[in-house]
Amino acid sequence: MARTLALLHTSPLHVPVFDALRDEAHPGLELRHFVDEELLGRARAEGPAAVADDVRAVLRRAVADGARAVLCTCSTLGGVAEAAAAGAGVPVLRVDRPMAAAAVAAGPRVVVLATSGSTLGPTVALIEEEARRAGAPVEVRTRLVAGAWARFEAGDTQEYVRMVAAAADTVTGADAIVLAQASMTPARHLTTATAPVLSSPRPGLAAAAAAVGLR
Structure with a gap:
């Protein structure tokens, strides 16, 4: 079974950073990146709870895409992502x-x-x-x-x-x-x-x- 990890980012600049870390330390790990820059903007304006439904939607897409775990790389949204783990069916971690x-x-x-x-x-x-x-x-x-x-x-x-x-x-x-x-x-x-x-x-x-x- 593929060792597939999904990553939820709020900036595309994080993609090469985590790809490089994977290549260096975890070469058997398959990464699938989900980038949504609007999530952070809304969370900053309205509070992290305002984007909880959107975060759960990303988690559902990631699991449907074969992810065995999801890593949220945005510190603002980390708590929201962890809170959504119960309904995700896979481990959901916050990077920090x-x-x-x-x-x-x-x-x-x-x-x-x-x-x-x-x-x-x-x-x-x-x-x-x-x-x-x-x-x-x-x-x-x-x-x-x-x-x-x-x-x-x-x-x-x-x-x-x-x-x-x-x-x-x-x-x-x-x-x-x-x-x-x-x-x-x-x-x-x-x-x-x-x-x-x-x-x-x-x-x-x-x-x-x-x-x-x-x-």
Whole structure:
């Protein structure tokens, strides 16, 4: 049986990122990408719950297409996707959960960086959930990288990543710095921050590969 994983993206820029990670670490994994850029725009304007029906529709299409699990790569929609798992018939994972668990394990002082304000609430809630699960204390601080999202939307990913890295460089008093969105991942290679800088694509894809039976 094919080891097929469906990925729900809200930007086409994530497709080559996850394809490259698959080629590097999970060559037996077949990826099928479902991209819907409008979902994030509506979720930012109306709240994630407003697109719950649309997310469930994507999950149904993915399962009908042969997916053995679905990975939501959008942090804003991760909770909505997980909530829809009960009716999906296959595991539904959010890409940032393994990252959140790693942040809690790193220590109680976690700083969350985001470029979209809609991501902050879901990410903080996820980290606090993982802390309760681990029985560990956590204090989460947040910082929105002002102006960065406009650069991403304009296609200027180089400046976008530079702005994220510069924001990470200014963080102090943290045991871990969380890059809340998958699009922020390249900033890990530019920042000079002394605290661990965590991103979601690699550990998230690894968890999804395990969910379809490929380790």
